[in-house]
Each structure stands twice: as structure tokens, then as C-alpha cells.
Amino acid sequence: MQDNKNNSQLVEIAVSLLESGNIVAVPTETVYGLACAINKPEAINLVYRIKNRPTQHPLIIHIAKADDLSNYAKEIPSYVSLLTNSLWPGPLTLVLKKSESVPAAITGGQDSVAIRMPAQPLLQQIIDQLGVPIAAPSANKFGGISPTEASHVIAEFDNQIEVIDGGRCQHGIESTIIDVRDHKTCTILRPGPISKGMLEKILSFNSEPVDIIDIQDKSIRFPGKYDKHYAPRKxxxxxxxxxxxxxxxxxxxxxxxxxxxxxxxxxxxxxxxxxxxxxxxxxxxxxxxxxxxxxxxxxxxxxxxxxxxxxxxxxxxxxxxxxxxxxxxx
The missing domain is CATH 3.40.50.11030 (Threonylcarbamoyl-AMP synthase, C-terminal domain)
Structure with missing residues (x-):
């Protein structure tokens, strides 16, 4: 379907599918994601079903602009702006208290929400033209190997899902996830392309000290938390x-x-x-x-x-x- 189509046509295909409540595999700078619009409840449910993903396992919201953060999160610590100004768009996911506009199905029933602003140009255009954030967990069966090329998604789902081919993913590994709900502490939940050293350097410019720690509270649920994950069948x-x-x-x-x-x-x-x-x-x-x-x-x-x-x-x-x-x- 996408042979010889230019980027504008690919964006148009993706937006049309998402607007009509369908799901579509999209490129990100980390891994390919299985996208749905967050205002389409049936599409959200379909993402969980097709991935065999536990419904209590939250999804990450992908936004078009950093200014959109306050529409989906509340009680945002002041130091977060240092992070977004320096590291967005990019492979950094922030966990914050969710606003009322975030469906419970996205968060797995938690009062927190995971949000990031992706850097992949095609995906940025898709979200911007859609006018609504997307949820986009990795485009593979739950617990399996994440896809970094369009061909991986096609093979995984036997060509049953529309795949927007944006080429090979830049990082090839999932985003760093940090919990920034506390106004004095930033907790690394999942390591990724954004290192602890990078976070320390940026937050050193904050007017008040911000401690950066590894995960302490094992009760919080976040993508990639399961002990068995990213695994081949063999x-x-x-x-x-x-x-x-x-x-x-x-x-x-x-x-x-x-x-x-x-x-x-x-x-x-x-x-x-x-x-x-x-x-x-x-x-x-x-x-x-x-x-x-x-x-x-x-x-x-x-x-x-x-x-x-x-x-x-x-x-x-x-x-x-x-x-x-x-x-x-x-």
C-alpha cells in the first residue's frame, strides 16, 4: 500500500486510520510503536488485545509539543521544564500525576501517566496533524523482542496491521523513564538512551537541589517493568x-x-x-x-x-x- 509514497502521503494514511479508530504501527526514534489515538477507547482496547498486553500495564502517551504536557499532567514540578527544554523531543518519558483528560485505560488504573515527546520526524507530523496524542507501546507481542525496522512489525503480525515505514530506528532501544512527581527527587524507573549523568548535568541548573535516585517503590507499574521481557522464543x-x-x-x-x-x-x-x-x-x-x-x-x-x-x-x-x-x- 505504501510503495513509492512520499512522507506527506504516509502521514495522511496514518492520520486517516487513527482518526477512524484504527491502530497503525509507526516509527519512533527508539523502537516501532503500535499507535492509537487516546480519545478512541476501542482502539486502546485493541492495542492491548493484539499485543496480549495485561490491561493493568500502562501505555506511554506521545505528544506533539512540550506545551501539551500540562493538558495531560498536573502538579508538575518546576524542574521538569529544564528536562523538557533540553531533552525533548527525544527518548525521555516522564511519569507525572495524570489530569482528568487521560483515560484510565491508558494508565492501567493508576493516578499517574507516562508522557514523552518523540523526535522521529514522521511521527511528529502524524501526532501534530491528528491533533490528539497517541499511545504507542512497542509493536510486538507482549514480552517479546521490540521491532526496530518496519519488516519486524510486518513479520510479527503477519501483515495484518498497517505499518508506516520510517526506516531503521535511531536508538534501537526504548526510552528512559523517570518518575518526576516528587518536587525534590527524580527517580529512574527504566534506563535508556538518556543517562543518569545527562539528567544530573541538566538538573544541576535548577535553583533547588534535585536528587536523582534509582527505583525504590516496586509497586509503581511502568512499561518494561516485568522480569521477563524483550525475550526471543528460543x-x-x-x-x-x-x-x-x-x-x-x-x-x-x-x-x-x-x-x-x-x-x-x-x-x-x-x-x-x-x-x-x-x-x-x-x-x-x-x-x-x-x-x-x-x-x-x-x-x-x-x-x-x-x-x-x-x-x-x-x-x-x-x-x-x-x-x-x-x-x-x-
């Missing part, structure tokens, strides 16, 4: 080095190996990802999908470094990995 087993890989190969003679260290793997299906964290994040979901679609019995993945640059990647892999080397061979 068993995913981690290893640290060539020795551990060789021992795993004795147990699993025909694995698919994902690695970033440039070692030689003769006669073994493998995908080598760049060892730079920013590039790795763009590739990891694609690598997992290719491995999952292979005929190999298991996927073996080399553990990334544990420093701060790899925090978001390790968060996703920790939820996707089935077993670690020492749980199999000790």
Missing part, C-alpha cells in the same frame, strides 16, 4: 568469554551466537555486533530476531560490559536471558 543463554562459549557448544552443538568480541566462529551461525554501546543498542534487537528465526536450537549471547554506558542494554538483556552459563555448567 532459549537465550549468556556467556562471558571464549572458554564458557566452548563449554556451552559441547552441550548445544548447533547454537546461534551473538557476540561483540571479534573471535572466530567457524561453521557456527553468528552475528557480531559492534563493541560500542550506542551502535550495539541499535543492533541487538535485530540480532535477536535473526537468531530467533534461525533453525538453531538455542541462542548464546556474550555478556556486554557492566559499566554505565551499557546500563540500558544490560537491563534489557537481563530480562530477556533465560539462563546464565553458571546455571547450566558449574
Amino acid at each position: 532459549k537465550l543463554i549468556s556467556f562471558k568469554n571464549v572458554y564458557e562459549l566452548s563449554k556451552l557448544k559441547e552441550k548445544y552443538p548447533e547454537p546461534y551466537v551473538i557476540h561483540h568480541t571479534p573471535f572466530t566462529l567457524e561453521s557456527i551461525k553468528n552475528y557480531q555486533i559492534d563493541s560500542e554501546a550506542v551502535i550495539y543498542s541499535r543492533e541487538i534487537y535485530k540480532a535477536l530476531r535473526i537468531a530467533d528465526e534461525s533453525i538453531c536450537e538455542v541462542i548464546l549471547i556474550e555478556r556486554p560490559p557492566l559499566n554505565n554506558d551499557w546500563l540500558a542494554i544490560n537491563d534489557r538483556l537481563n530480562r530477556a536471558i533465560t539462563l546464565h552459563y553458571r546455571e547450566i555448567i558449574d
Whole structure:
């Protein structure tokens, strides 16, 4: 349907579908999202159903302009403007107290709402022309591998959903989510492309100190919270080095190996990802999908470094990995 269509035509297609209460897969700078207009209750319900997503698991609202934030959130701390002025549009999601205009179905029944302003140009145009924010969780079955290319969505839903092809996603990993309901504390709920260091630098300009902490309250629900998430269908087993890989190969003679260290793997299906964290994040979901679609019995993945640059990647892999080397061979 979209062959040879220009961006204006793609925007028109998406807006028409959303206005009529349909869902459509859209590109973002993080991963592809399954979009619906937030004023279409049946479309919201359809997103949950088609993803097999628990209805208590909240969705993120995507807005066209930073000024729209106050329409959907209330009691916004003053320091939030520092964040939005510096990091929006971009891969930062803010959790705030929701206003009355936000449907309960979006928030999973919570009194908070997750909001971000995406940077992907096509999506910005779609939301702006629609005139209503969209909800857009990742365009895949719940708990599975997030899509970073249009072809991933087409394969996931067997071509049953209209997909707006905006090319490959810039970051390839989901947004950073922070809870900013407290006027003196900012809590990182989910690590992502926006690092703690970036947040600290920006909030250092606030007139009053703002503490940045890791999640303490385990009761709050947010996208990506589940222990098992971002996972392939095949068993995913981690290893640290060539020795551990060789021992795993004795147990699993025909694995698919994902690695970033440039070692030689003769006669073994493998995908080598760049060892730079920013590039790795763009590739990891694609690598997992290719491995999952292979005929190999298991996927073996080399553990990334544990420093701060790899925090978001390790968060996703920790939820996707089935077993670690020492749980199999000790």
C-alpha cells in the first residue's frame, strides 16, 4: 500500500486510520510503536488485545509539543521544564500525576501517566496533524523482542496491521523513564538512551537541589517493568568469554551466537555486533530476531560490559536471558 509514497502521503494514511479508530504501527526514534489515538477507547482496547498486553500495564502517551504536557499532567514540578527544554523531543518519558483528560485505560488504573515527546520526524507530523496524542507501546507481542525496522512489525503480525515505514530506528532501544512527581527527587524507573549523568548535568541548573535516585517503590507499574521481557522464543543463554562459549557448544552443538568480541566462529551461525554501546543498542534487537528465526536450537549471547554506558542494554538483556552459563555448567 505504501510503495513509492512520499512522507506527506504516509502521514495522511496514518492520520486517516487513527482518526477512524484504527491502530497503525509507526516509527519512533527508539523502537516501532503500535499507535492509537487516546480519545478512541476501542482502539486502546485493541492495542492491548493484539499485543496480549495485561490491561493493568500502562501505555506511554506521545505528544506533539512540550506545551501539551500540562493538558495531560498536573502538579508538575518546576524542574521538569529544564528536562523538557533540553531533552525533548527525544527518548525521555516522564511519569507525572495524570489530569482528568487521560483515560484510565491508558494508565492501567493508576493516578499517574507516562508522557514523552518523540523526535522521529514522521511521527511528529502524524501526532501534530491528528491533533490528539497517541499511545504507542512497542509493536510486538507482549514480552517479546521490540521491532526496530518496519519488516519486524510486518513479520510479527503477519501483515495484518498497517505499518508506516520510517526506516531503521535511531536508538534501537526504548526510552528512559523517570518518575518526576516528587518536587525534590527524580527517580529512574527504566534506563535508556538518556543517562543518569545527562539528567544530573541538566538538573544541576535548577535553583533547588534535585536528587536523582534509582527505583525504590516496586509497586509503581511502568512499561518494561516485568522480569521477563524483550525475550526471543528460543532459549537465550549468556556467556562471558571464549572458554564458557566452548563449554556451552559441547552441550548445544548447533547454537546461534551473538557476540561483540571479534573471535572466530567457524561453521557456527553468528552475528557480531559492534563493541560500542550506542551502535550495539541499535543492533541487538535485530540480532535477536535473526537468531530467533534461525533453525538453531538455542541462542548464546556474550555478556556486554557492566559499566554505565551499557546500563540500558544490560537491563534489557537481563530480562530477556533465560539462563546464565553458571546455571547450566558449574
